[in-house]
Amino acid sequence: MSKLHIPFLRTPLLLCVLVLLPLPFKVISQDANTEKTILLNLKQQLGNPPSIQSWNSSSLPCNWTEVTCGDDGSVTGLDLGDKGITKTIPPTVCDLKNLTFLYMNLNYIPGGFPKVLYSCTKLQHLDLYQNYFVGPIPDDIDKLSGLRYIDLGANNFTGNIPPQIANLKGLRTLSLYQNQFNGTFPKEISKLSNLEELGLTFNNFVPSSIPVEFGQLKKLRLLKMRLANLIGEIPESLTSLSSLETLDLVGNDLEGKIPDGLFSLKNLTSLYLFQNNLSGEIPQRVETLNLVEMDLGMNKLNGSIPEDFGKLKKLQLLSLFQNHLSGEVPPSIGLLPALKTFKVSSNNLSGALPPKMGLYSKLEEFDVSTNQFSGQLTEYLCAGGVLQGVVAFENSLSGPVPRSLGNCNSLNTIQLYSNNFSGEIPAGVWTASNMIDLMLSDNSFSGGLPSKLAWDLSTLELNNNKFSGPIPPGISSWVNLVVFDASNNLLSGEIPVEITILPHLSNLLLDGNQFSGPLPSTIISWKSLTKLSLSRNALSGQIPKEIGSLPDLHYLDLSQNHFSGEIPLELDQLIPLFLNLSSNHLSGKIPDQLDNFAYDYSFQNNSNLCAVNPVLNFPNCYAKLRDSKKMPSKTLALILVLTVTIFLVTMIVTLFVVRDYQRKKAKRDLAAWKLTSFQRLNFTEANILASLTENNLIGSGGSGKVYRVAINRAGDYVAVKRIWNNEKMDRNLGKEFSAEVQILGTIRHANIVKLLCCISSESSNLLVYEFMENQSLDRWLHGRKRSPSVGISSVLSVIWPLVRALNNFTVLLSSIFTVHLIPTQNFEITPHHFKLSFLFFIAEYAYTTRVNEKIDVYSFGVVLLELATGKEPNSGDEQTSLADWAWQQFGQGTPIADCLDPEIKEPCFLQEMTTVFNLGLICTHLSPSTRPSMKDVLEILRRGFTRTRIPPFVHLNGRLRDIH
Template sequence: MSPETASTTYRRNHFFLLLLIGFISTVSSDELEFLLNLKTALSASDTKVFDSWRSDNSVCNFTGITCDDSGSSVTKIDLSHQNLTGSIPFDSICQLQSLEKLSFGFNYLHGSVTEDLNKCSKLNYLDLGNNLFSGGFPDISSMNGLLYLYVNSSGFSGILFEFLSIYRNSEFSGTFPWSSLENMTELIVLSVGDNPFDKTPFPEQVVKLVNLNWLYMANCSIGGEIPAGIGDLTELINFEISSNDITGEIPIEITKLVKLWQLELWGNNLTGKLPVGLRNLTKLEFFDASINNLEGNLSEIRFLSQLKSLQLLENKFSGEIPPELGEFKHLVDFSLYRNQLTGTLPPQLGSFSDFNFIDVSENFLSGPIPPNMCKNGKMTELLMLQNNFTGEIPASYSDCKTLTRFRVSNNMLTGVVPNGIWGLPNAEIIDIAMNNLEGGITSDIANAKTLGQIFAAHNRLSGELPPEISKATSLNTIDLSHNQFSGKIPATIGELTQLSSLHFQNNKFTGQIPKSLRSCGSLTDINMAYNSFSGQIPADLGLLPTLNSLNLSSNQLSGQIPSSLSSTRLSLLDLSNNKLAGAIPESLSVDAYNGSFAGNLDLCSQKVSQFRRCSSDTRRTSTQLRTVITCLSIASAIALILLAYFSYLKNKSLKEGQPRSFKEDSWNIKSFHVLSFMEDDILDSINEKNFIGKGGSGQVYRATLKNGVDLAVKHIQNSDSGHRKKKHSGNQKSMEFDAEVETLSSIRHVNVVKLFCSITSEESNLLVYEYLPNGSLWDRLHTSKKLGLDWETRYGIAIGAAKGLEYLHHGCERPVIHRDVKSSNILLDEHLKPRIADFGLAKIVQTDSTDGSTHVIAGTHGYMAPEYGYTYKVNEKSDVYSFGVVLLELITGKKPMEAEYGENKDIVYWVCSKLKNKETVLSLLDSGISDAHKEDTLKVLKIAIKCTSRLPALRPTMRTVVKMLEEAKPCELVSIIITKENDGKKKIDKILP
């Protein structure tokens, strides 16, 4: 080749190379733009996923991005599990022409999935599951090469979306586009469950997808019968269609699915028997057909030896449990609760595996309890109540340290309760009631640190209560009634500060009722009837703030009825058949307590006709008797009289607005802001004329300073005030109070009420807050102070309160769980801007907590999340639920609890019952909301429904709630004011937003 020819060839090749490079550069530039659009639309505050997404970086080096071998085209986007929020710009990313995989699963993405998704026609993998999308799912017929489709638990809705988007002219039908599946013949995974689609029969398109090996259609409004064609899906290893409205029998064709590993049919309306041939499913490891109307025997189950989990609870199965189940070497979860089964349990049940739990409660089973279910030390729950089991509790369960629930009540068990049962270190409930068991509670109970409930009523238990019971500090319920316990109740029982229910009736207890019960501030129910208690009724019982029921009848109690009981709000009071004397307190002499004092011959009353009238001599004699008893039992009687007199003067001065002794206390002030007032300015305000209300933990007064500024002062009386304290207990209480106040005082947010300072003494705590002149949101929505709030104002209150809670959950050094979010704890300033208030129940989430939760039950009925009913583990998601209720109040104008909802029903139930059609959805809205803002209101209704999801995991975080509310900002209204000029022509004078 000549030099000239070589030069020409070089120039030509160089030209094509430059052209190719230019083309590649152009493609990469476009794809870079599409991906940067995606980055702009999403937020990932908790991860660094987008740090590499820079314009100066190669697209193929972006986190979550995969390119083809040439590096010229994006083929995969995988941003699952990244805590992402925002809406996906499908119109942009579906322009990536070579895109084969799109995965956004397990994030917090919201908004709608638009028709633009259909442009991603080359996808073989699509995962949008476990997000917070709204609206229906678009037609995806163009994706006929799809192999994997995950859209489960993504918030896609049916009818509700239709009406939430009525003003948006949405083209989505509200149902899943089942017809899109007709050409997806290669589909391997179809996961569409946990979405509230419109109800539809079992889609016929599904049974034609013969290559499916994973089919998840649980909880997505499927009805009708399972078609016989299900037998054609012979590649299935997983079939889940739980929690729908499936009717009819389990088709016999299902026995053809011999590769099945999991079969989930629970929560439907299936009838009939287990199909003959179910034994063919020999690879089945998980089988759940619970909560149906199935009947017949379990003979087909005896061949399924690979089972790890068998759940058939709440059906109508009868006959005996196949003995072969005792030989199953993999079975770990076994639940046949509430059926009609008879016979015995296989004696070897659980002997060969790491058995986890058994629940065979509410059957007619008999014989002994199998002894080896905790042989490998892994069992967590043993639930066998309400059967006919006999024999003793096997001693082997004393060493089962993993047990959290031990329930064998309502059987015919005999023998002594093994000592170690009482000391199981992880037990949360021990239920042995209604048997013929003997023995007593042993000192082993000191090891039961997590034990919350003891149910041991109606047995033959005896002996004294060990003082070590006070070491089981999580106890909230103790029922030892109808046994033969004797001796004194240990004084240390007062250390059980979480105790709410105490039932000791029908035993042989003696001695005095412990005064230490006063320390059990959560007690609501005390029953010590039919024992031999003596001495006086402790006056301190009347100081229990939540006491609702007190039964001390049929004992040997003497002395007077404490006047302190007058301050309680008892729905039940029974002091009958004792040896009480003196006058019945006037406030207890009401019809509600008729019969509460019968059988006490030395009582008198001026109002209760069944008793003799109290004469002055009688009252004087009773007073003298009380003085004698006091002198004999308390050496420092004079000191106590002086203390009582001092307390009387103090209370009197407070009521009269002259807090002389109150001011003379030794006060300690801690400021958290620059103060323009003195201690005395605040103390002077604590009087009746300045009283403005009662918060969750104290009375609130208005303090007007000399400069005209108003403050709010909460007066919290120390619970030990006026009573003998243990050494250092007052200091400890003060330290705890100061620690909590200091934490809350560090909060600086425009939507959280400002705490200026705390002023404390040995007797009282004063918290000085900013004064909010418009009261609470509750007042403005529901009381005589009700205001006609327009939607813009309601929205402003909602977004402000949400930002306050977001700050508490996400903006503090340690998250703060308020635990009593409600409209009465949202205060409004002069401009109706909201403040989150009343932290009487707030708890700081400990940084070393393993689950980020608090184990204290608190809150207000109607606002409390459902998990309060079954767990003590309450976290930020419980606040989210309560905030969702507040949103419903703002939207509907109704209270959380009203008679029209039905008995034991709340606003969440009522709203959900109205999500049927256009008219019922719109009927939810408060009449004070204008038609122009109904679309905006419906957007917030959608958010409220997400917040009040029954499952905490499905609720958004407050950070996500704020973002969704910001996107639901009301459209600006334009008012055109038209005036007429002198010539009669109209003109636009001005435009007002």
């Protein structure tokens, strides 16, 4: 920062000169005071942001942090970025006549493009990134004729990019990324002969091809048009961009082959073409020596990987995943000295892996999964000591795991499942200090389990191997383990009590082994356990009653063991989604809560069990009790006398009621129903039965009908669900009834619909709930008779707590829009555990088997898209979800307005609906790292419904600026 310097007055002569020439001194002083006044006025007009309170009349502007001065002491630059400014830019800023640099990025400035800046005649650098600007870029933007740098990214500009922008002849950087342009970008940009950086990513332009004229931009270093709705082929003219260093065309609809000349560009260091429809073979001749990153994944490329790739001595990232490549990986790629990332997953590659991969470079990521590779895993993968992941699942690799991986402490994941590996695991693999996921299933590994594991290991999958021996007592040190799957091995001995103290264990699968002895009774410590499978072992003794106290256990399989004794009554508290105790030696009565149709397969092959409910096809417990005791003759005589007495009394009563047939009929009908209450009731079954008329019908379906029934004159209602129960009733309906009774009859929670009682007869079953005035959330999202006045904010306020529950529950809303859940038919309690709905089943969940916040954000994004479009989450075919459909529309250049729900697409809501749609898109982005955090999403919504405008989506803390 420059300051005004006045030479020190040392001699009388200089003093005389100064006296004789007072005018220049006074002019400079006046200019400084004038600029101070301008800046203080500017501060006031910007609303006196607290972040620039240091601006005051007692100090000089050139000493202010945000101000840059030239050699003559005049103000040449203002940096007002991230100052919380919410006002429009005032004309006062151009009163600074020497202003060259203006940075007002990362604020909340509203309005259209600030034409007041046209008066800043010396302006060269203008940065307005991430604000609230709207509308088109004006056609007369070329009045800013001195501009060299302009960044308008992360705003809400719309329409076309005007061709007049090509009149800014001195422009070196043009950044217009991440807006809402829905028109065209001009080929006239090619006339900007000095342009070095062009960023147009994340814009929904009309489908456009890359102009051939862009090949004239000889000084262009960076060309970024990711997700810009590009179509057609990559023009050959781009191969003449001799200065090009980075080419990013990711996520468009480009097709055809990759021009050979791209690989001849001497300065090209980064090439990103993944997620297009590019096809054909990769060019064989690669002449450039400067390529650092090359990502051609998710295309339709075929043929082999060119041998010439081994000449790219500066290459750090090579990503060719999800193509149709075949043949072998050239061994020369394993010799590349700078290679850090190697990803060729999901191709048809075969043969042996490069034998010296990792020996000459510091390899960090290695992913060759889902191919046809054979032979052994490369020995030198971690020679550089920085390898983080070895992902080689679903191949035909064989032999032992390289011993060198046992000395690789940088590893955090090894995924070798579904191969032909054998031998013992190197000891150091178990204890690598950074290891998180170790997935070795479906191989022929042998040996015993270790006493110690890496301190942060959370997933250990060893199923379908040949591991043998006992579970060591040292398992108590596996303190961060979440998933332990060792099913279908040769493990033996007793299950150690130490395993019950693992605090985070969620899935424990030890089925198909040779375990014996009792199950530890200290399992009460498994507070996080959700799935326990110990079937097909030789376990014996009684089933510990402590299992009934595990709060989250929903899957329990103890079948095909030697358990004996009675089923603990404490299992009544469990009510699992899947229960299998079959093929044991259990005896006694099946607990009441489990004595129903939902568990009809759970107790088979236990010959000494009995039941009360005949649907389970077990001996009746009361009949067995009767048969086990011989009744005395006096007792029989007493029963006979009582029977005769009751018969006489019945005849007398019958004579009286015959005189009133209707009254008799009503009593007989009422007696046919059995009422079981779960709450304190202020009505009787008679109130309910009398109101099951067509006038009170509010819904119907395959399982029956739903009625709204008034229970008093005060206007209180209940909802009655009638489920048919005739001879044609199928098992699913019976399970649905059982599930709802079991779950809702026992759960007490403010957001679970209260099941007041059930009323049953031979012909049907009635479930009586508290009445939800606003019915289901789905009605508000997808109903055909919705009012446009329904407030989006009202609906959004109930969504987030439901993201995890939406797969298995229907969401109902009370009269004040509070949330209540009720099980759906997807909430299965059958011999098969329920599947995740396609709505929320996304790639990284299947890949990592770990649910994290980014998957929650994806789920929330689907709900936002439902709100914005009015469509249901499974709007596509069996392979396409609503999120896929929305991204297809975005990629095809469909105007966002055409994607919105016509029921509420009115001018006054259009901006809000557009933002909700955009937010839904970014929340469902294919890459988890690109999705915002849930905190950021909620902050966007909070601001959006408390300000006059909703902020632009994902413009958070400037994080996306580096991919514009």
